[in-house]
Amino acid sequence: MPTPPGLPVALVTGAGRGIGAGVALALSREGYAVALTARSREQLDETAAACPGPTLVLPADLTSPGAVDELVDHVEEQWAAPEVVVANAGAGVSASVERTTDEQWQQMLDLNLTAPFRLLRRTIPAMKAAGHGRIVVVASVAAKLGEPYISAYTASKHGVLGLVRSAAMELARTGVTVNAVCPGYVDTPMTEATVRGIVAKTGRTPEEARAALEAKQPINRLITVEEVVEAILTCVRNGGMTGQGLNVDGGGLQS
Structure with a gap:
């Protein structure tokens, strides 16, 4: 349906549960029209029902080629280009390095690194043209610290933090900020x-x-979902903060 006049548009991935559902609800309360995506329509419908404002429910597998472009196309056609993007979709896998399969390795890269890259690539041009935008990637303290038995996950999260930092520097004079939130x-x-x-x-x-x-x-x-959501909202509200990896881990990694 058309966006109600005056409402900015936000896009949240992994919005069916957990952090994604929490941030979708918070952005809706802040006055955004929120486009929700995840693999499960049932979970997305539950999130949408909890949001006080307008929502678009768009089930998708963001690791599929072309899925990100189709998703953003749909949001733009139904509403407008998102001015806030929260890349939250992610997953983890546990195995020692020598027992990590090629399939597990690729799964972590596809969802935790390549999908956010494609999302940034697709949404940045409209934000630059508008002179305003907020991109927040939900990373992990594993983006900054190695732990045993999660090498593929850790590598993907280190990579996505590097993506955030480079994109932030490219966009620093455009009105578009790019940050990561790194929960424990x-x-x-x-x-x-x-x-x-x-x-x-x-x-x-x-x-x-x-x-x-x-x-x-x-x-x-x-850490609670609400504590992570507050950090994400800080990145959305604060135009002077960009290129940061904001730790929300109870003091485990001090910076």
Whole structure:
């Protein structure tokens, strides 16, 4: 449907649950018309139902060739070019380096690095033409720090932080900012999957596995979705901040 007059447009990937759903709801409350994408229509419909403002539900697999271009084309045709883009879609895989398969490696690069690159490439021209834009990539503290058994994930997140930094410098005089938010372990379904993986591989109880992840943050708890969303909103609101990787990890990685 047409965008109500005066409403800016935001696009959020991975908007079906967790951080993506949280930021979509927050942007809707801030007065944005929000385009939502993820693989699951059912989850997107739930997010859309919670948003007080207008939404577009656009299921897509962003790793498919051409999917990002088709997604943004649809938003522009139905509404207008997004002036806020939050690249949140992502996934993790756990394996030692010698046990990481080519398929696992490629999966991490495709979703965590190539998809955000394609999203930036497609949305930057309209932002430059408008003289205003905000791009926020949800990375991870793994974009700055190596941990064992997540080499493919870590490599993809290091790569996407490099993309953010280079794009920010290219766009510094255009009115377009590009930042990353780098959470620690967040209380989301993705972390629950990590807990299940620890249980399966180590024989620990779910409670023990969760406690181990909590202990990685000096505050000794998981980060909340709301804490990550607030950091994303800071990147959206603050035009003087660009090229940054904003840590939200309870003090684990100080910078």
